Amino acid sequence: MTTTLVKMVSITKRFPGVTANSGINFELRPGEIHALLGENGAGKSTLMNILTGLYMPDEGEIYIRGARVKLTSPRDAIEAGIGMVHQHFRLVQTFSVAENVIMGSGDQGFFLNMQEVEDKLARFSGEYGINVMPGSKIWQLSVGEQQRVEIVKMLYRGTDIMILDEPTAVLTPQESRELFATLRRMADMGKGIIVISHKIQEVLENADRITVLRDGRYVDTFSGKDTDSRKLTMAMVDRDISYGQNISSKPKDDFILCLKGLTVLGDRGQKALKSLDLNLRKGEILGIAGVAGNGQKELAEVIAGLREEAAGEIEVRGERFTGRSARRMIDAGISLIPEDRLGTGLVGSLNILENSILKKYRSGDISTGWFISWKRVREYAHRLVEKFDVKTTGVEAPVRLLSGGNLQKLLLAREISNDPDVIVAVYPVRGLDVGAIEFVRNTLLRQRENGKGIILISEELEELFMLSDRVAVMHEGEIMGILDREEIDLERVGRMMAGEREEGSHERTAVR
Amino acid sequence: MNDPLVVVILSTAVIAGTPLLFAALGEILAERSGVLNLGVEGMMLVGAVSGYIATLLTGNHWAGVLAALAAGGMMGMIHAFISVSLRGNQVVSGLALTIFGTGLSAFLGKSYIGQPVPDVFKPVTVPLFSQIPYLGKIFFEHDALVYLSYIFVIVIWVLVFKTRWGLNLRAVGENPAAADSMGIPVYLTRYISVVSGGMLAGLGGAYLSLAYAPTWLENMTAGRGWIAVALVIFAVWHPWKALVGSYIFGGVDALGFHIQAMGEKALFLKDVSPFFLQMLPYILTIIVLILVTSETKKRRVGTPAALGLPYDREER
Numbered sequence: 001m002t003t004t005l006v007k008m009v010s011i012t013k014r015f016p017g018v019t020a021n022s023g024i025n026f027e028l029r030p031g032e033i034h035a036l037l038g039e040n041g042a043g044k045s046t047l048m049n050i051l052t053g054l055y056m057p058d059e060g061e062i063y064i065r066g067a068r069v070k071l072t073s074p075r076d077a078i079e080a081g082i083g084m085v086h087q088h089f090r091l092v093q094t095f096s097v098a099e100n101v102i103m104g105s106g107d108q109g110f111f112l113n114m115q116e117v118e119d120k121l122a123r124f125s126g127e128y129g130i131n132v133m134p135g136s137k138i139w140q141l142s143v144g145e146q147q148r149v150e151i152v153k154m155l156y157r158g159t160d161i162m163i164l165d166e167p168t169a170v171l172t173p174q175e176s177r178e179l180f181a182t183l184r185r186m187a188d189m190g191k192g193i194i195v196i197s198h199k200i201q202e203v204l205e206n207a208d209r210i211t212v213l214r215d216g217r218y219v220d221t222f223s224g225k226d227t228d229s230r231k232l233t234m235a236m237v238d239r240d241i242s243y244g245q246n247i248s249s250k251p252k253d254d255f256i257l258c259l260k261g262l263t264v265l266g267d268r269g270q271k272a273l274k275s276l277d278l279n280l281r282k283g284e285i286l287g288i289a290g291v292a293g294n295g296q297k298e299l300a301e302v303i304a305g306l307r308e309e310a311a312g313e314i315e316v317r318g319e320r321f322t323g324r325s326a327r328r329m330i331d332a333g334i335s336l337i338p339e340d341r342l343g344t345g346l347v348g349s350l351n352i353l354e355n356s357i358l359k360k361y362r363s364g365d366i367s368t369g370w371f372i373s374w375k376r377v378r379e380y381a382h383r384l385v386e387k388f389d390v391k392t393t394g395v396e397a398p399v400r401l402l403s404g405g406n407l408q409k410l411l412l413a414r415e416i417s418n419d420p421d422v423i424v425a426v427y428p429v430r431g432l433d434v435g436a437i438e439f440v441r442n443t444l445l446r447q448r449e450n451g452k453g454i455i456l457i458s459e460e461l462e463e464l465f466m467l468s469d470r471v472a473v474m475h476e477g478e479i480m481g482i483l484d485r486e487e488i489d490l491e492r493v494g495r496m497m498a499g500e501r502e503e504g505s506h507e508r509t510a511v512r
Numbered sequence: 513m514n515d516p517l518v519v520v521i522l523s524t525a526v527i528a529g530t531p532l533l534f535a536a537l538g539e540i541l542a543e544r545s546g547v548l549n550l551g552v553e554g555m556m557l558v559g560a561v562s563g564y565i566a567t568l569l570t571g572n573h574w575a576g577v578l579a580a581l582a583a584g585g586m587m588g589m590i591h592a593f594i595s596v597s598l599r600g601n602q603v604v605s606g607l608a609l610t611i612f613g614t615g616l617s618a619f620l621g622k623s624y625i626g627q628p629v630p631d632v633f634k635p636v637t638v639p640l641f642s643q644i645p646y647l648g649k650i651f652f653e654h655d656a657l658v659y660l661s662y663i664f665v666i667v668i669w670v671l672v673f674k675t676r677w678g679l680n681l682r683a684v685g686e687n688p689a690a691a692d693s694m695g696i697p698v699y700l701t702r703y704i705s706v707v708s709g710g711m712l713a714g715l716g717g718a719y720l721s722l723a724y725a726p727t728w729l730e731n732m733t734a735g736r737g738w739i740a741v742a743l744v745i746f747a748v749w750h751p752w753k754a755l756v757g758s759y760i761f762g763g764v765d766a767l768g769f770h771i772q773a774m775g776e777k778a779l780f781l782k783d784v785s786p787f788f789l790q791m792l793p794y795i796l797t798i799i800v801l802i803l804v805t806s807e808t809k810k811r812r813v814g815t816p817a818a819l820g821l822p823y824d825r826e827e828r
Contacts, residue, residue, distance in 0.1 A: 075695035090690035103683045104694030108676050
C-alpha cells in the first residue's frame with residue numbers, strides 16, 4: 001500500500017471576482033482522520049469540490065495513490081474511490097434508502113430488484129455497524145439517520161477516500177461523538193477520512209492531522225497531538241478575537257414578550273410547536289439551542305407574524321397580540337433577522353436604498369402621502385451604510401452583489417434603526433467571516449445593553465453560551481428545559497437537544 | 513353492428529384519447545427528468561403537418577410516422593438546448609416553441625390544406641382479443657397506432673419504475689445535485705427525455721392528421737397539447753393514470769360529438785348549444801386542475817422536486 005491516498009499540489013481555483021483556492025497543498029494517508037480547518041469562505045469546500053470532480057481546478061495537480069489524475073466529473077472521482085457527504089445531503093427525499101444508495105451505480109442489471117438490494121444493504125450496514133433501514137423513505141428519517149445513509153452510500157461504492165463537509169453542524173453533541181466513533185472505525189479499516197470543520201475543539205479531539213486554510217491559502221498542517229486550540233486559532237484567523245464580553249447589566253424584571261401555550265403548524269401540517277411557554281425580558285438575550293428543524297424556524301415566524309398560531313397566545317408588553325399580521329407585529333416593535341438573508345430579509349435585485357426602507361416606507365420621514373421622497377431615502381440609507389460599515393460599490397447596486405457579511409450588516413442596520421423592542425435573530429452569523437461575526441455579536445450585545453429583548457436562535461452552542469442570559473433547548477417543538485447563564489453545561493444541553501426533558505428547569509409562567 | 517351506445521362511445525373515447533396519450537407520455541418523460549415542456553402543442557402541430565406531408569409525398573403512412581417523430585424530436589432538441597444547456601427559462605422556451613410550432617406548421621401545410629391522405633391508418637382487428645365481449649370492441653378494433661400507444665404505456669411504465677435507467681431519470685428530476693454527485697449524467701438524461709418527449713408529441717400530432725381527422729387543417733390540435741400538459745398533472749406523472757386520463761378526456765370529446773349526432777334521441781341535451789358541448793374537454797381540464805392541484809398541494813406528492821429548475825453544477 002502506498003503511503004498517501006491523496007496528494008493535491010498547488011491547487012488554484014478562481015471564480016468570477018474571487019480566488020477561492022490559491023496554491024493549496026493537501027495530503028491524505030490511509031487510516032487517518034484528517035481535518036480541514038478554516039473559517040467560512042477559507043476555501044475548504046471549494047478544495048473538496050475539486051477533489052470530488054465537481055469543480056475543475058485552474059491550476060495544480062492531483063495524485064491518487066501516487067498516480068496523477070484528472071478529475072473532470074463526479075463519476076471520475078467515484079471511480080477513483082472518492083466520496084463526499086455534503087453539508088446539504090445529496091439525497092432524493094422521495095426515494096427509499098436503498099434506491100438512494102444504488103442510484104447511478106452500475107451495480108444492478110437493467111431491471112431493478114429492490115428486494116435484493118435491500119437485503120444486501122442490511123447485511124452490509126451490519127458489517128460496518130451503521131444502522132439504516134433500507135426500505136424507509138428519506139423524508140421519514142431524522143437528520144442523523146440521513147447522514148448515516150450518506151455514509152453507507154459511499155461505503156457501498158467501495159469508497160476509501162471519504163470526505164465529510166461540516167458533518168456535526170446538524171447533530172447533537174452525543175450524535176457527533178457517535179459519528180466520530182464510526183469514522184474512527186472506518187479509518188482503522190484503512191480508509192482515509194477528511195473532515196471539513198470550523199470547530200477547533202472538535203477537530204482537536206478527533207483528528208490525527210489538521211490542515212488549516214485561511215482566505216483561500218494554505219497555512220500549515222498540524223499533528224493533532226502536538227497542537228492546541230490557541231495555535232489553531234492563530235493559524236485560522238491570524239489575530240485574537242474579542243467580543244464585548246463583560247456583560248455587566250442584568251435583565252430587567254418586566255416581561256416584554258410572552259408566549260403562552262403556543263401551538264403552531266409546520267409546512268407539512270405537523271405540529272411544529274407544541275404548547276410552548278416562553279417569556280422574554282427587557283435587556284435579555286434568550287438563546288434557543290437545538291438541532292436545526294426542531295421548530296426554531298416556526299418559532300421565529302410566529303413571533304414575527306409570518307405564521308398563524310393554531311392555539312395559544314402571544315403577548316407583547318402585556319397586551320394580547322395573537323393572530324396579528326406581520327405589519328402589526330412590526331408596528332408593535334418586533335423585528336426579525338431571518339435565516340435566509342436574501343429570501344426573507346432583503347430583496348436581492350433591489351438596491352440598498354429600496355431595501356433600507358422596506359419596513360419604513362409608510363413613515364412620515366420617508367414618504368409624503370403617496371410618494372416616496374428619494375432624497376430623504378438617500379440620506380437615510382447613507383447614514384445606515386456609514387454607521388454599520390456596509391462595504392458596497394454604491395447604494396444603487398442590487399444587494400445580491402453584496403457579500404454575506406455586508407448583507408447581514410445591512411439587514412441589522414435596517415432592523416435596529418427601526419428601534420424595535422424585541423429582536424428575533426435566526427442563525428445570525430451563519431456563513432459569515434470572523435470580522436462580520438464579531439460585528440453581529442457585538443451589535444446584539446449593544447442592543448441588549450439598550451434594554452431590548454433578544455431571542456437568539458443559533459446552532460453554535462459556543463455562541464449561545466457566550467451571549468445568552470438564559471438558554472432554552474428545543475426538541476420537536478417543545479422546550480426541554482431552560483438554563484440560566486450560571487447553570488449552562490454542555491452535557492446537559494446536549495441531552496436536552498436529544499430530547500431528554502429536564503423537569504424543574506421550565507418557564508415558570510407568572511400568574512398575573 | 514348493434515353495439516350498446518356506451519361501447520360505441522368508449523370505443524371513440526380510445527381513438528380521441530390516443531393523441532393525448534402519446535403527448536402525455538412524452539411529457540411524463542420530460543417532466544420526470546425535471547424539464548417542463550410547454551411546447552407540446554407546437555410539437556404536436558409540427559408532427560401533424562410533417563407526418564401529413566411525408567405521407568402525401570411517399571404514399572406510405574409509416575413514412576409519415578417517421579417524419580413526425582423526427583420533427584417532434586427536433587423541436588424537443590431545441591427545447592433541451594435552451595432549457596438544459598443554456599439553462600434558460602423553461603416556461604418561456606416552451607411557450608416560444610408552441611408559438612413557433614403553430615406558425616411553422618401553418619406555413620408548411622398551407623399549400624396542402626384539405627388534400628386527402630393517400631394512405632390513412634385503417635382499423636385492424638386484433639384476432640382473439642377482439643372477441644372479448646365489449647372490451648374487444650372498445651380496445652381492439654382500432655388502427656395500428658392505437659396499439660402502438662398501448663405498447664408505449666407499458667414500455668414507459670417499466671422503463672421509469674422498474675429499471676436502473678428509470679431510477680436515474682427520477683433522481684435527476686427530484687434532485688439533480690444528488691444525481692450528479694452519484695455519477696449520473698444529468699444533462700444527457702435530460703436531453704434524452706426531452707427529445708423522446710418531443711418525438712412522442714410529434715407522434716400524437718401525426719395521429720390526428722393520419723388517422724383521426726385524417727387530413728391537415730391549420731391549428732388542428734385545437735389545444736390538445738395543453739390538455740396533455742394538464743393530464744400529466746392529473747396522472748401524477750404516471751403512465752397508467754395518463755392512459756385513464758386520456759380516455760376520460762377523449763370520452764368527453766367524443767360525447768359532445770355523439771350527442772349532436774343523436775339528434776332527437778338525445779332528449780334534453782339536444783337543446784344544448786353545440787358550442788357548449790365542444791367546450792366540455794376544456795372545462796373538464798380546468799376542473800381537474802383545480803381539484804388535483806389543491807390535493808397535491810395538501811399532500812405534497814407527485815411533482816418532481818426539481819421540475820422547472822435548470823441545473824448548474826458550479827453554481828454557488
